[in-house]
Each structure stands twice: as structure tokens, then as C-alpha cells.
Amino acid sequence: MKNRILHILTLAAALLLSARPSMAQEAVEIPGGSFHSILPEVEGKPLEVESFYMDVTAVTNSEFTEFLMENPRWRRSQIPAAFAGEGYLRHWQDDLTPGEESPADAPVTRVSWFAANAYCGWKGGRLPTLDEWEYSAQLMEFDTPAQSNAFASELMGWYSTVNTDNIRSVGSTGIVNKYGVRDQFGLIMEWVEDFEPPMGSDFQLNCGSMGRMQQAGNLYSYAASVRYMTRMSFTPQTTTGMIGFRCAYDAPLTRNLYSEPALREVLP
Amino acid sequence: MLLCSFTALQAQSLEYQIDGMTFGMPEARVYTDDYDGPPVVGDYISMLPNLVPLDYEGNKHHHIRMDTMVQEIEVANGVRYRAWTFGGTVPGPVIHVKEGDRITFTMTNRSDEMVTITEPGVASSQFLEQTAANNFMDAQPSIMPMPHSMDFHSGTVAASDKWRTIAPGQTIEFDFVANYPGTYIYHCGTPSVLMHTAMGQHGVMVVSPKDGYTDDYEVDREYVVVQSEYYLRPGAGELYQYDFEGAQNVNPSHVVFNGHQSILHDQPLKANAGERVRIHFSNNGPSGTSSFHIIGAIFDRVWMEGHPFNEMRGMQTVLLGASSSATIDFIVPEEGSYTLIDHEFADAEKGATGTLIAGPRK
Ligand SMILES: [Cu+2]
Numbered sequence: 001m002k003n004r005i006l007h008i009l010t011l012a013a014a015l016l017l018s019a020r021p022s023m024a025q026e027a028v029e030i031p032g033g034s035f036h037s038i039l040p041e042v043e044g045k046p047l048e049v050e051s052f053y054m055d056v057t058a059v060t061n062s063e064f065t066e067f068l069m070e071n072p073r074w075r076r077s078q079i080p081a082a083f084a085g086e087g088y089l090r091h092w093q094d095d096l097t098p099g100e101e102s103p104a105d106a107p108v109t110r111v112s113w114f115a116a117n118a119y120c121g122w123k124g125g126r127l128p129t130l131d132e133w134e135y136s137a138q139l140m141e142f143d144t145p146a147q148s149n150a151f152a153s154e155l156m157g158w159y160s161t162v163n164t165d166n167i168r169s170v171g172s173t174g175i176v177n178k179y180g181v182r183d184q185f186g187l188i189m190e191w192v193e194d195f196e197p198p199m200g201s202d203f204q205l206n207c208g209s210m211g212r213m214q215q216a217g218n219l220y221s222y223a224a225s226v227r228y229m230t231r232m233s234f235t236p237q238t239t240t241g242m243i244g245f246r247c248a249y250d251a252p253l254t255r256n257l258y259s260e261p262a263l264r265e266v267l268p
Numbered sequence: 269m270l271l272c273s274f275t276a277l278q279a280q281s282l283e284y285q286i287d288g289m290t291f292g293m294p295e296a297r298v299y300t301d302d303y304d305g306p307p308v309v310g311d312y313i314s315m316l317p318n319l320v321p322l323d324y325e326g327n328k329h330h331h332i333r334m335d336t337m338v339q340e341i342e343v344a345n346g347v348r349y350r351a352w353t354f355g356g357t358v359p360g361p362v363i364h365v366k367e368g369d370r371i372t373f374t375m376t377n378r379s380d381e382m383v384t385i386t387e388p389g390v391a392s393s394q395f396l397e398q399t400a401a402n403n404f405m406d407a408q409p410s411i412m413p414m415p416h417s418m419d420f421h422s423g424t425v426a427a428s429d430k431w432r433t434i435a436p437g438q439t440i441e442f443d444f445v446a447n448y449p450g451t452y453i454y455h456c457g458t459p460s461v462l463m464h465t466a467m468g469q470h471g472v473m474v475v476s477p478k479d480g481y482t483d484d485y486e487v488d489r490e491y492v493v494v495q496s497e498y499y500l501r502p503g504a505g506e507l508y509q510y511d512f513e514g515a516q517n518v519n520p521s522h523v524v525f526n527g528h529q530s531i532l533h534d535q536p537l538k539a540n541a542g543e544r545v546r547i548h549f550s551n552n553g554p555s556g557t558s559s560f561h562i563i564g565a566i567f568d569r570v571w572m573e574g575h576p577f578n579e580m581r582g583m584q585t586v587l588l589g590a591s592s593s594a595t596i597d598f599i600v601p602e603e604g605s606y607t608l609i610d611h612e613f614a615d616a617e618k619g620a621t622g623t624l625i626a627g628p629r630k
Contacts, residue, residue, distance in 0.1 A: 085437055086302060087380065153512050160467060160510030161350065161503055164380075164411045222460070222512075229459045233415030233435040237300075240380045240413035240436045 027053040027125075027249055028180045035135045038221045038228060049135040054128055055246035057170035057182050058107035058190060059119060061098040067119050068096055074115055084112035087239040105169040107188050107244040113236035116191040120247035127193040128248035130231070134224065137184040139177040148220055155185055155223040164241030185223075191245040195231040289424075289447035290370075296430045296442035303376055303439065306392035307335035307383050308355045312364040315357065315398035316526040317491040317537060319474060319548070320364050327368045327478075334361060336456070336469065337378040338412045339385065340507065341405040343498055344522055344529035344619065349508040350410045351468035352456070354418070356385030357405060358527040359494045359552060360454070360471030361395040365422075367449040367478040373418070373442055380413035380436035404531055415458050420444065421591060422452035422473045433458045449477035450574030451492075451548040451593040465554040466499050466515050468527075472550045472593070477576045481546075482569065487597060488543035493532070495560070495588075495610060495620055496552040498522040518555045523615040525608065525622045532608065532622025539600045541629035546597050547608075548574060553590030559611040561585040562598065562624070571595040585611050603628045 030053070034046040068075050075095040076088055089110050091099040098104065111119075113127075120126050128136070142148040173186035184190070234243075283292040310332040312320040340350045341358060354360030354375075365371060386403050388396040399407070413436040419427065423444035430442040455461075456469035472494055497520035503509035514521060525532045539545050551558035561584060570586055572578035574595040586594045600606070603626050610620035 085300065087437060156463070156512035157501075157503065157509045160412075160463065161507070162412050164413065225459060226463070229433070230415055233433045233458075235435060235438075238435050238437065241411055242413050 026056045027247075028056055029053050029251060030132070030136050030139070030179050030181070033135065035138055037131065037134060038224045047131050047135070049131055051251040052128070052132055053125075053249040053251055054132065054136055054181055055248070056180055058188060058244045058246045059116075060105050060170055061102050061108045062104035064108035064111070064119065065096055065098065067122055071118070071122065074118060079115070081237075083114040083237065085235075085237045085239045087241075088112060088115070089239075091241070101165055102167070103169060106167045107170055107183075109164065109167060109188055109241055109244045110239040111191075111244060112239050113191050113195065113234070116245035117193070119245070123247050125247040125249040127191055127245060130192040130194050132248055133184070133190065133192045134227075136177055136179075136181050137224075138220070139179060139181075140175075141178050152220040152223045156226070158186055159223070159226050162242050167242075188244040189227065189230060189242050191243060192231070195234055288368075290368075290445040291424060291447075293425050293430070293443045293445075296432060296440055298432065298434055298438055298440050300438055306388070306396055307333070307337060307378065307385065308361055308393045308395045309333035310363065310393050313355075313361045313393045313395045314364070315395050315402070316359060316362055317493055317532070318394075318398065319362055319490050319492050320394055321490075322364060322366055322476060324366075327366060327370070329370045329372065330365055331372050331374075332363060333374045333376075334363075334418075335376045335378045335383065336416045336418075337381065337383040338410040339405075339407040340410045341407050341468075341527075343405070343500070343524065343527065347500065347508055347522070347529075348406075348506070349498075349500055349503075349510075350412060352379070352412070352414065352416070352464060353468050354454070354456075354471055355395060356383065356407055357399060358468035358470075359496060360469070361393070362471065362492050363454075363473040364476065365446050365473065366476050367446060369475075370443060370445050371423075373420070373444070374439060375418050375434075375441075376439040377416050377434045377436050379416065380411055382409040382411060384409050402535075404535065405528060414464075416456050416464065416469065417458045418454060419457035420452065420454045420473060422446050422448070422450070422454070422475050424448075427457070431457050446473070446475040449475045449576060450571075451475070451550050451595060452574075453550055453552050453591045453593070455552070455554075455591075462515055462554055463510060463512075465552070466497065467510060470494075470496065470552045470554070472548070472552070474548050474574070479576070481571060481576050481595065481597070485544060487546040489537075489539050489545045490548070491537050491545070492548045492550075493525050493537075493608065493622065494527070494550050494552050495523065495525055495558045495615075496527065497554065497556050498524065515555070520556065520615075520618060523556065523610065523618040523620040525620060529619035536605075536623035536625045537608075538625055538627070540627040541600055541603045543600050543626075544568070544597055545600055545624070546595065548593065548595050549586070549588070550593035551588040551590060555590055556615065557590065557612065558588045558615070558620070559585050560588065560594070560596075561609055561611040563607040563609060564604075565598045565601065565606060567596050567598050569597045600624070600626045602626065 456464040499515035608622040
């Protein structure tokens with residue numbers, strides 16, 4: 001039922017897009033591969049991910065403003081309640097002006113899944129899948145397990161101190177995966193296409209799940225668990241001060257991202 | 269605007285009784301609205317160490333609201349962090365009900381909202397009047413959007429329904445009956461439950477037995493003391509932050525009574541020589557044990573978990589695991605000052621002490 005409603009709303013949302021984006025932002029190819037998700041998996045069968053492209057940074061306030069200029073029905077004053085909660089862009093000064101505490105090059109936050117999804121469609125892409133996003137996120141290079149654990153420990157500290165009043169510019173974390181994708185940690189949390197992964201009926205969002213999520217056997221998976229839990233609590237209308245997004249694109253690219261942005265209308 | 273969550277769960281609306289206790293509560297409701305009223309609402313809700321006396325005969329149906337939100341608080345001299353709270357303090361408010369009372373509980377996840385606890389709402393709760401008058405932790409509202417949930421140990425329900433996690437902006441509402449008397453922790457049950465409780469999401473509900481603890485005497489004073497650990501380390505700025513490794517290794521930075529290293533010294537419990545004092549003591553953890561003792565006193569009677577059937581006498585120390593409690597009566601022997609202490613001295617030296625000041629015998 002839930003999925004069907006989501007599907008209908010997504011279709012409806014796709015009808016509401018308009019006009020062309022200025023220039024697709026920089027994306028990089030993430031070669032396919034496999035990884036161990038923190039969710040229960042068939043033993044000896046890591047998750048396979050095909051090659052795809054993903055934005056180097058999260059979508060910024062200025063990029064999202066462009067989208068809103070071209071797609072008026074996604075503006076705060078016009079978006080239907082079915083597509084975003086009350087908090088949608090509530091920290092902005094008005095429909096097209098990010099708030100004073102929202103620099104142009106900081107990631108846009110307080111956007112619903114629908115808005116993020118529409119934006120990526122307008123860009124000619126889509127939201128990354130949960131597996132794509134997490135696969136990219138663990139493509140970090142650490143020399144030793146100790147380094148990886150120290151990094152994960154910092155991350156847990158970050159999850160306890162997120163300051164939504166002071167979200168810094170994209171690229172400012174210095175955290176980058178080995179293909180150049182930046183800030184998957186330390187800045188915001190990000191929407192993915194399937195933010196509520198299908199779970200076994202015996203696998204629930206409770207205090208027993210944490211221990212069962214330690215599949216990779218390191219602290220890194222612990223930090224990942226926090227992301228899974230947070231995403232699983234969301235509805236597609238959720239808009240909080242720490243959630244933004246970036247886009248992904250299928251590989252091989254059938255067009256040049258930099259000169260041929262998609263021409264699609266995206267309406268809520 | 270009222271958007272119901274799509275989450276489908278089996279309905280559990282067939283109420284039934286066993287041994288005079290009531291089970292089978294209706295399904296919890298999760299919804300979104302634009303509530304912006306006081307974050308703590310209810311008639312028998314107070315700030316530690318106070319307990320609002322129950323002034324009614326028989327049983328009562330309580331309607332209680334306790335929202336979850338972020339407050340920057342002080343937990344020791346010079347140590348501030350942005351706590352995840354129920355009601356705005358750590359530990360959260362003390363809720364007092366009677367064995368057999370029904371509770372309709374409402375909680376909005378306001379972690380993405382600035383909520384102040386220093387301006388009492390109109391007729392909202394004694395708790396908010398007390399925090400406004402005595403903002404000991406110097407609480408300042410803050411925002412850190414996170415999913416949260418509520419797990420009352422005093423409730424006997426399906427956790428998969430009532431203790432569900434809700435996103436920022438969502439509200440959960442459910443009923444339960446306080447079937448068993450005792451002092452029960454409540455806490456956030458959202459993973460990482462270690463992180464959520466260590467960040468401050470815990471408190472106690474005191475369920476007083478319908479026939480009292482003993483007919484032998486009346487107590488002169490009644491207090492609530494909660495022990496808990498903090499796992500903090502200096503952060504990037506002036507604030508402290510969660511120490512993940514400290515929490516994993518059960519190496520707390522602070523072990524405290526009533527949420528602050530010095531609150532029970534700066535604002536000691538009061539009594540007079542010759543009085544009987546009752547303390548509802550809960551060890552909220554999240555991970556440590558407590559060996560509670562009062563220097564110079566012997567516990568005359570102790571009811572483990574606060575249940576009147578679990579009576580012990582003449583105890584020097586009460587050992588409590590994480591999320592265990594005891595209701596403790598003792599006689600204050602002489603005028604003077606008495607130290608409340610976790611006799612696990614590593615904990616005591618991290619802050620788990622307090623003071624009771626006794627005046628002359630009256
Ligand atoms: Cu929580």
C-alpha cells in the first residue's frame with residue numbers, strides 16, 4: 001500500500017517539472033563493484049553495484065534556487081502538502097532567497113524526498129540508490145584498520161553534534177572517497193532513492209538491531225547503522241535541517257553532462 | 269494538516285484482564301500536526317528530586333505530553349553539550365501515577381525545532397514551572413534533527429507498536445496501564461540505544477502502590493534520585509560531544525545524580541533529625557551499575573524495584589544494575605550533613621554523590 005501511494009505520487013510529481021537547468025554539476029564515475037552492507041545478507045554474497053555516476057558534492061542552495069526559478073510549483077509557497085512537510089525550506093527568507101545562515105555554496109536542506117527526486121530528474125539524473133550511496137561512502141582509503149576506526153569514531157561524534165544553524169560549504173569537510181566524491185559524511189545526511197530498504201519481517205528498528213548490524217566487524221559499520229536508522233524513520237515528506245541530497249546518473253552516460261542537460265519539466 | 273503515517277501494524281484493541289491487571293491496548297497513532305504548545309503537560313509531573321503527591325482516591329486516567337527536543341545544558345562545572353532530552357532536562361521529568369492508572373501518552377519529536385523550557389505554559393505542568401524557576405542546567409534550546417522513540421519500562425505493551433521510532437516533526441500517541449507498582453525508567457529505544465540514552469534521553473516514572481508500602485508509619489519526606497552516566501569529550505568548539513569509544517568501553521566521563529555533577533550538593537535534599545525519608549532511587553545507566561549508600565545511615569526498609577512485595581531490611585548498600593531501581597526508607601539519625609554516594613568509588617569520584625542536610629529534631 002505504502003509503496004503504491006509513493007509510486008502514484010512520484011508519477012504525479014514527474015508531471016510538474018519545467019524548463020532547463022543551467023549546467024549539470026560535476027559528477028564522477030564510480031566503477032561497479034561489491035560491498036558488505038550492514039543489513040543482513042546471504043552469506044558469502046556481498047551486494048553488487050553496477051557502475052554509475054554521482055555528483056561530487058551535494059546540491060547547493062544556489063543550485064536549488066535555479067531549480068525553483070524554473071519550476072515555480074516546487075517553491076515553498078506553492079508546493080502541495082502531499083509533497084513536503086510544513087518545514088520545507090522554512091529557513092529561507094522567501095521563495096527564492098536562501099536564509100542568511102544558508103550560504104549559496106552550502107548544501108540545500110529541509111527538502112523533501114519528492115523535491116530531491118524532482119530536482120535530480122530535472123538534471124537528467126536520479127537520486128542514488130541506497131546501495132549506490134553506501135557503496136560510494138565506503139570507498140575510502142585508509143592505511144590501517146586503526147585509521148578507519150578513528151575516522152568512524154569522529155563520525156559518531158559528528159552525529160551527536162550536527163549544527164543545522166551552521167552548515168558549511170560543500171567540499172569543506174575534506175572527506176573524499178577514492179573517486180573524488182566529497183562530503184558523504186560530516187556535512188548533512190542525504191536522501192537516497194529507496195531510503196527505506198526492504199527488511200526481513202524479523203528485522204526491526206529497535207535496540208537489538210544494532211548488534212546485528214555489525215556485519216563488517218568494525219566501527220565504520222556502527223556509524224553506517226546510524227544513517228540507516230535515521231533514513232528508515234523518514235517519510236517522503238520529511239524535511240529536516242540536516243537532510244539534503246546529491247544526484248546520480250546511469251552509466252554509461254548517453255550524453256555529455258556538462259553541455260547537454262536534460263530538458264524535462266518536473267511538476268509537483 | 270493531519271497526515272497519518274502509512275505504517276501498517278496489527279491492531280491490538282482487545283482489552284482484557286489477568287490478575288486484575290489490564291492488557292491489550294489500542295494501536296499507537298503516529299501523525300503530523302502543527303503543535304507548538306508547552307513541551308510537558310500533565311498534573312503529576314515534576315523536576316527531580318521532587319515528586320508531586322497523588323491527591324486522588326482510586327485510579328485516574330492521565331493525559332500526559334512529553335516532547336523530545338534538544339537542549340544545550342551544563343552537566344558539570346564548565347562542561348556543556350547539546351543533549352537529546354525528554355522534556356528538556358537530563359534526566360527527563362518525574363512522572364507520578366498510581367498502580368492501575370491509565371496513561372494516554374503523547375510525544376512530538378521536536379528535535380528540528382527550538383523549544384524553550386524556561387517559560388511555563390499556561391497550566392501545563394509543575395515541571396515547567398520548576399525549570400523556569402530553577403534553570404540549574406542553564407538549558408538553551410537547540411536543534412539536532414534525529415529519529416527518536418519512547419520506551420516506558422512501566423508499560424506492558426508490544427514494543428513494536430507503542431515504542432515505535434518517529435521522525436522529526438512526527439507525533440506518537442498511545443495508551444498503557446501502569447499495572448505494576450515501582451519506579452521505572454523510561455528511555456529512547458532508537459538505535460543506537462546506547463547513544464540515544466547516553467545523549468540524555470531517559471527519566472523515571474514512579475508508580476505508587478495502590479495500598480502503599482507499609483502501614484507501620486508515614487514518611488516525612490519523599491524524593492527521587494536518578495543515577496546516570498555521561499560519555500563526553502571536548503568537541504571542536506566550546507561544547508563537549510559524545511565520546512563513542514568511552515561509551516562502547518563503559519568508561520564514562522561523568523557519573524552523576526540527577527543529571528549534574530553538583531546539583532545535589534548545591535541544592536541538597538532537606539530533612540530533620542528523627543524523620544523518615546523515602547528516596548525512589550533509579551540507576552538509569554545506560555551501562556553502569558550503582559551501589560547506592562548514604563554515609564551515616566542504614567536503609568531501614570528497601571523495596572527492590574519499588575514493588576511492596578520485595579521488602580528488605582537493614583541494608584547498607586543497594587546494588588542496582590542498569591535500569592533497576594529501589595524505594596528506600598531510612599531514619600535520619602542526627603542533625604548534620606549526609607552524603608549520598610555510589611559506593612563504587614570510581615563512579616563516586618566521577619560525580620555520583622549528593623548531600624542531604626538534616627536540621628535539628630522537631
Ligand atoms: Cu532518541
